[in-house]
Amino acid sequence: MLRNQLLAGLGAIAFAGTAAVFGAATVRAQQVPLVRALTEGWPQTVKVEGIELLPVRKDTYALIGGGANVTIQFGDEGVVIVDSGARGKAASLLAAIRQLTPRPIRYLINTNGDADHVAGNGEIVKAAGGIAGPSPAGGGGQAAQNLGIRTIAHENAVKEMIAGTKELAALTGDAVPDSTFFTPRKDIFANGQGIELLAQPASHSDGDLFVYFRRSDVVSAGDIYGTESYPRIEVSRGGSINGELDALNTLLEITIPERNQMGGTLVVPGHGRVSNEADVLEYRDMLTIIRDRVQEMLKKGMTLQQVKAARPALEYDPLYGTDKTWTGEMFLEAVYRDLGQKK
Secondary structure, three states: OHHHHHHHHHHHHHHHHHHHHHHHHHHHHHHOOHHHHHHOOOOOOEEEOOEEEEEEEOOEEEEEOOOOOEEEEEOOOOEEEEOOOOOOOHHHHHHHHHHHOOOOEEEEEOOOOOHHHHOOHHHHHHHOOOEOOOOOOOOOHHHHHOOOEEEEEEHHHHHHHHHOOOOOOOOOHHHOOOEEEOOOEEEEEEOOEEEEEEEEOOOOOOOEEEEEEOOOOEEEEEOOOOOOOOOOOOHHHOOOHHHHHHHHHHHHHHOOOOEOOEOOOEEEEOOOOOEOHHHHHHHHHHHHHHHHHHHHHHHOOOOHHHHHHHOOOHHHHHHHOOOOOOOHHHHHHHHHHHHHHHO
8 A cells, every 4th residue: 555655655755846847848838939949040131232141151251132143252362253233232232242251352263255244344344453463473473462453254155245145245454354265174272172164165155163162162053054044045145955055064073972872072053042952963964955855846847836835845934934034945955956957
């Protein structure tokens, strides 16, 4: 009987302790709302003059809202900028950069010659103190001498900038990149890391390149990759669907996932959200499927109107065909004309 009384007493104590714990938890839950508890410490979105500063890595940011996405990387030597945004956006982009670092701007790299990637070149060069001159003999290089900015682009993109397009008047003076290359790659070193400029011929156009920050493990992909629309295949400017797929395969070779195909190398697209290897893989596979379907229709002798009516991109249009400036039909027409020329 005594044993039963003891067990009953212990049970009452245990119940009271459990009730106290749950009661305390309930009080804490009432004191700290669940949503606040979950989001406490998360980085907040910061906007400067309409430009969103999106952290990609500790030293690398994507600036959203200035036309095409702009990537910046900064360190002790200064700031590296990839693309300069659309017309009238340079001042806002510069103000956003100054919220992150006061260091001088050392490099500006253009991923292609499109207006929304290069229109701010001149203003950024001016803000950086002009084009960098040669380092004096015995000097410590550009970073030590504060000699201005180096601007870099593929040779074919520079030709477009000089010629001008219907979207952008011809660039002149310091707005034109002072350093060009036509080889498959060009390397620079800044802020303690190697930066690879990888030319991707005949993709979006014939002057596109990737910018790969090796230590940061971030790739700025320009208009070769985007999450909001089909890629703009500019056939009249040397672009092609097969070149686009080659470029995406190169991007997949660069990117390395952290685990379960997620995380790891991060990709800043020309437009849209920051991505990883899995996102690029889905985009590549989608384009491969559409390319193959259109190619089969060409073999059957179908006309452009018949191909459009067949809707070979039907399941992908809700995701990528809603951009009014580059619709699914416009993309199909570009693919059809490109593959038709090769046929």
